Amino acid sequence: MTYYGGGLKASNHRVNDIETSPSLPLVSVIVPNYKHERYLGTRLRTIAQQEYQRVEIILLDDASPDNSREILRNFASSCEKVTALQTNEANTGLPIQQWIKGVSLAKGDYIWIAESDDEAEPEFLTELLSMFSKHPSAGFVYCDSQVIDEKGKVISRYDYNSSHYSSRQLWKNNFCVNGKDFVINYMSYRNLIPNVSAILFKSSVLRRYLKMSSYKYCADWELYNRILLSHDIAFSQKAMNKFRKHNQTTRWHNKKSYEMELKEKFALLKSLKHDLALDSRAQNNIASSLGLIFENRHKHKKVEALCKSVSQLDKAQIETFYLFGANDIAERVIDTSIAMGITPVVIDSFKAGQTCKGIKVRAFKRYDFSPSSVVVICSLSHQNAMQKLLEQHEFEGLVLRV
Secondary structure, rough: EEEOOOOOOOOOOOOOOHOEEEEEEEEEEEEEEOOOHHHHHHHHHHHOOOOOOOOEEEEEEOOOOOOOOHHHHHHHHHHOOOOEEEEOOOOOOOOHHHOOOOOHHHHOOEEEEEEOEEEEOOOHHHHHHHHHOOOOOEEEEEEEEEEOOOOEEEEEEEOOOOOOOOOOOHHHOEEEHHHHHHHHHHHHHOOOOOOOHHHEEHHHHHHOOOOOOOOOOOHHHHHHHHHHHEEEEEEEEEEEEEEOOHHHHHHOOHHHHHHHHHHHHHHHHHHHHHHHOOOOHHHHHHHHHHHHHHHHHOOOHHHHHHHHHHHOOOOOOOEEEEOOOOOHHHHHHHHHHHHHHOOOOOOOOOOOOEEEEOOEEEEHHHHOOOOOOOOOOOOOOOHHHHHHHHHHHHOOOEEEEO
């Protein structure tokens, strides 16, 4: 189904004349939606309330079984900036396919793929367009992200830390760097773009490199690498994207999807290794990254076994339940403990003050522990060092490990 807007009511958001001047670049905002009825209204509102208003809005729905299409139709009928609304009769199952459709409809100089469950600050487009004017060599620019929960509450800033990167300080400031170097030094280990909602693309660049992919979970990572091997990348340290974390954005609950993502990562890195065959730095980093994936290939199975052990604990015998490490493993254990009626204490000195699944993270303190406490070490690569730290502090309670 296709609907084209036109002659619709203007947005209530007040803008200056300069922001809608025909001499300014047009931004195409593509909103691909699937089953995000709960978040869609807020997302559309944060698009309509952008400071920069020379935009066209393209709405897509991939056969959502909820009330999403009605929300999209209502928005299209009340916003004159909507130029198209397309809904699928059957779900494609591949987000990249929706991106391609949206780009084919776009007329803008720049493209923002605004995923339907995220949010953005009003200055998002203004700031990223400004970054493009300063760094015209960039194929795309992106900003820092805040991670939010189902209710829109900020959980944390996006975590870029890793001991494997050539620099852990890169994201502390704005930057524009060589794209190939960024792939070799950072993207060879992990997709360092929180999600596509944080990006503003040059339309000409995205049209050139966006292709259909067999990947369900890593198609975005593959696209970014493809662009960056030929273009610079620019970053704004202002956290203007709000990346929502909820059940549909995690694959811990589904072993099949977790394993599929792992296989996709392995295939993607093998392909990248081939593309950068003449670069010794790339070969070393990619080999290291592949090794990490191989080491963690049973992570899902191990974490599920850990959660089973937690579920078998006698709640009455636990004085305090600690999770040592604030990460995805801790999030999975939190789900298990909350279901048991136990609210854990999350300790992680590097992330103290942040939240993990809505629980404020505390720094490690020796005097916290008692013999009737239980500590769950939420790490694979650092669990021996974490166990040793507990032993140094003479902890005598029960310790569970992945």
